[in-house]
Amino acid sequence: MAAFTQQNRTLISSATLSRPRAKFVYWTVLTLVVAVFTLVFLGPLYWMVTGGFKSAQEVLANPPTLFPKHPKASNYSDAWSELKIARLLFNTFYYAFGALLFQLVFDVAAAYAISKLRPVLGNLILGMMLATLMIPAAVLIVPQYMTVLDIPLLHVNLIGTPWAIWLPTVANGFNIFLLKRFFDSIPEDLMAAAKIDGAGPLRTLWSIVLPMSRPILGVVSIFAVVNVWKDFLWPMLVEPDPKNQPINIGINSLSQGVPQNVLIAALAISAVPTLLIFLLFQRNIMSGLTAGSLKG
Incomplete structure (x- = not known):
């Protein structure tokens, strides 16, 4: 009986991925999906961490700022002592x-x-x-x-x-x-x-x-x-x-x-x-x- 090698079955075959266009589309879609899920899960955590560096007025600003304009690390020491x-x-x-x-x-x-x-x-x-x-x-x-x-x-x-x-x-x-x-x-x-x-x-x-x-x-x-x-x-x-x-x-x-x-x-x-x-x-x-x- 002829020997054969066991391969992992995937949605896209290795032969398809060997083509330059298919490989480009595959990695583009994969990168976009990973980036979207990363933003969804890490977005709230990012806003919480950066919000701790903002002033009270900047936290309540509308629209919100992406980065703290004047980071205040003292907020964390104040939180540690006051709370x-x-x-x-x-x-x-x-x-x-x-x-x-x-x-x-x-x-x-x-x-x-x-x-x-x-x-x-x-x-x-x-x-x-x-x-x-x-x-x-x-x-x-x-x-x-x-x-x-x-x-x-x-x-x-x-x-x-x-x-x-x-x-x-x-x-x-x-x-x-x-x-x-x-x-x-x-x-x-x-x-x-x-x-x-x-x-x-x-x-x-x-x-x-x-x-x-x-x-x-x-x-x-x-x-x-x-x-x-x-x-x-x-x-x-x-x-x-x-x-x-x-x-x-x-x-x-x-x-x-x-x-x-x-x-x-x-x-x-x-x-x-x-x-x-x-x-x-x-x-x-x-x-x-x-x-x-x-x-x-």
Whole structure:
């Protein structure tokens, strides 16, 4: 049988691209599409960053200016001091990494139990978890608020405490699904070998499963931190004290009487950590999302 080389199938064949005119049209269209999407996604970020360098009058000017006429870097230092950005950033990191800790403990345990321990009605439980992803988050605001206002059986009010932010983030159906799918890709031979050596479920999880699951654990960690960082409505409801609010809510609470340009500078500062997280770990995010999707 004649040997053949496998080629990637694309919308435009390599023979067509070899023609000068087709090659010119292809790269022109590709460049335009990439440029348009870049402007759409980076445009708001550009206006936010440059707006922090403008004066209050220039921010409100109509039509708006593309570049600051007289850049004022002092707007950023004023935003840092007037809006207490350092304190708000500490609060945000505190809430984000607390939520991360709880998610890693409980979501990993749930995914491991469904994937490897295989309890009775495990598939039904997983289906119910995934069904929660179809429910809009706004629909759950009222029942969640009533729950943290008066915890059933315990009758404890969590409003104004970090627990009101941490606990609702624990049961994350999407993270459990990602972890479960990765755990499914771990060979059963390893699990059987660990059982023969006398390792129990917890020892197997700690010594075998978790060391092999670093890519997906990194993705879940990034998602947990970013979700808490960008959340607005829920922290505003459960944490009324501006001193203890995360940065998104704190800037809103402390913005009374603050010039518009200084407020925009504060918003630009608040966006920096999440952008750095994405730029530093984008490869980990993509590799973790695709990890466990193929077996064999």
